Amino acid sequence: MNFSRRNFVGMSAAALAGATAVSGRARAASIPEAVIVKSPAMQPPVMPQDGQSYQPVVTLNGWTLPWRMNGDWKEFHLVAEPVKREMAPGMVAKLWGYNGQSPGPTIECVEGDKVRIFVTNKLPEHTTVHWHGIILPNGMDGVGGLTQPHIKPGQTFVYEFVLKQSGTFMYHPHADEMVQMAMGMMGSFVIHPRDPTLHRVDRDFVFLMQSYDIDPGAAMPKIMTMTDFNLWAWNSRVFPGIDPLVARRGDRVRVRVGNLTMTNHPIHKHGEPFTVTCTDGGWVPPSAQRPDVTTDVPVGGMRTFEFIADEPGDWAIHCHKSHHTMNAMGHDVKTFIGVNQKDLARTIRTLVPDYMPMGEKGMAEMGEMEMPMPDNTLPMMTGFGQFGPMEMGGMFSVVKVREGLARDDYSDPGPYKNPEGTVAYLFEGDAGPAPRAPEQKASQPPAVEFNVVKPGGGHSGKH
Numbered sequence: 001m002n003f004s005r006r007n008f009v010g011m012s013a014a015a016l017a018g019a020t021a022v023s024g025r026a027r028a029a030s031i032p033e034a035v036i037v038k039s040p041a042m043q044p045p046v047m048p049q050d051g052q053s054y055q056p057v058v059t060l061n062g063w064t065l066p067w068r069m070n071g072d073w074k075e076f077h078l079v080a081e082p083v084k085r086e087m088a089p090g091m092v093a094k095l096w097g098y099n100g101q102s103p104g105p106t107i108e109c110v111e112g113d114k115v116r117i118f119v120t121n122k123l124p125e126h127t128t129v130h131w132h133g134i135i136l137p138n139g140m141d142g143v144g145g146l147t148q149p150h151i152k153p154g155q156t157f158v159y160e161f162v163l164k165q166s167g168t169f170m171y172h173p174h175a176d177e178m179v180q181m182a183m184g185m186m187g188s189f190v191i192h193p194r195d196p197t198l199h200r201v202d203r204d205f206v207f208l209m210q211s212y213d214i215d216p217g218a219a220m221p222k223i224m225t226m227t228d229f230n231l232w233a234w235n236s237r238v239f240p241g242i243d244p245l246v247a248r249r250g251d252r253v254r255v256r257v258g259n260l261t262m263t264n265h266p267i268h269k270h271g272e273p274f275t276v277t278c279t280d281g282g283w284v285p286p287s288a289q290r291p292d293v294t295t296d297v298p299v300g301g302m303r304t305f306e307f308i309a310d311e312p313g314d315w316a317i318h319c320h321k322s323h324h325t326m327n328a329m330g331h332d333v334k335t336f337i338g339v340n341q342k343d344l345a346r347t348i349r350t351l352v353p354d355y356m357p358m359g360e361k362g363m364a365e366m367g368e369m370e371m372p373m374p375d376n377t378l379p380m381m382t383g384f385g386q387f388g389p390m391e392m393g394g395m396f397s398v399v400k401v402r403e404g405l406a407r408d409d410y411s412d413p414g415p416y417k418n419p420e421g422t423v424a425y426l427f428e429g430d431a432g433p434a435p436r437a438p439e440q441k442a443s444q445p446p447a448v449e450f451n452v453v454k455p456g457g458g459h460s461g462k463h
């Protein structure tokens with residue numbers, strides 16, 4: 001795995017002595033070393049250990065936090081800290097996150113596990129971690145001021161709880177939330193059922209959704225923004241930087257999505273329909289499931305859906321709010337469709353020599369245009385497929401279904417090779433005469449005359 005290791009405290013005698021200051025029950029333990037990842041590339045899943053059995057999750061553009069066993073406790077170490085995150089090639093954001101990246105690593109466990117999570121604060125302000133959706137003792141809920149004192153800069157706190165349920169959860173601060181979530185502090189928390197035959201799938205993907213407001217040319221999100229975000233991200237990545245979801249034909253595929261933006265996202269998948277099988281409240285009973293091709297993920301909620309990858313191809317998966325599939329710079333452009341801008345452009349060029357009118361025929365021209373842009377800025381609509389520019393950004397990726405992949409192969413198989421005769425094609429024959437609307441007769445009597453009896457007994461219409 002592509003881990004670089006930072007010795008936070010280490011396993012030395014000094015660590016043992018220092019650990020007494022950390023917490024009560026953990027005092028005999030040293031702090032596990034904090035594993036740090038600097039790369040935005042998807043890391044291979046962490047296979048089950050210690051006799052446990054489950055299909056491990058794959059975090060889009062992310063990774064799973066290794067743990068160590070200490071007696072019968074699974075011990076993890078999260079470090080809250082400023083990070084640099086490449087949101088797509090060509091743009092790096094200065095965010096806050098955990099263990100080197102935003103979002104933080106996925107924590108993956110099994111129902112019944114006893115977990116001990118060390119949280120070290122390397123931010124310039126205090127923080128806490130709330131374990132969203134997880135049933136635990138009140139004092140472990142991570143709400144600063146309400147259930148615990150804040151974790152001050154430089155301090156390490158310990159969270160200990162037994163996992164009583166399975167499902168799809170997440171973690172995020174419950175301290176100065178507006179700032180800390182606007183800066184990218186969050187991570188996924190997946191709990192597999194104790195019975196390995198329950199809810200089994202062949203591929204299991206997880207990601208969280210973020211919204212950022214980063215001015216073109218800047219790297220730091222504007223934390224006061226309430227609604228007018230300009231970067232819509234999955235795991236702090238935007239298209240074309242988001243990993244494809246690769247599946248072998250016939251696989252049962254699960255996708256777990258959490259929403260920590262400030263608006264809802266209708267997530268839409270092309271190809272086969274799917275079924276929502278789980279929320280952050282638990283598994284949906286089969287009697288309450290229905291087929292869908294879009295599911296709305298509410299603010300502060302999670303949706304897990306499953307499908308059988310029957311149809312080979314490159315199937316789009318995206319938020320269906322069209323402004324969420326474009327990147328920065330997209331929102332201050334005026335609508336000019338149908339407006340001849342020639343004279344306007346000539347006038348403006350006398351003042352601004354480089355002025356270029358945009359959007360006369362629509363915005364698609366921006367998908368292929370190489371426009372001069374400030375450094376560290378992504379084009380508004382971008383990405384190239386095998387047939388041309390895709391005019392997308394933001395919350396967009398591709399489910400790639402292929403025959404005969406290896407079970408653990410998540411690498412991008414490249415563009416889909418369509419069987420001959422199965423791609424929409426240009427009509428090159430005679431288009432024929434233009435269609436015309438049928439002529440209207442000068443006066444046509446209404447087909448039927450009717451009186452409507454009102455509930456009160458009177459008549460509507462003319463009296």
Ligand SMILES: [Cu+2]
Pocket residue numbers: 232264265266319320321324395
């Ligand atoms: Cu959206």
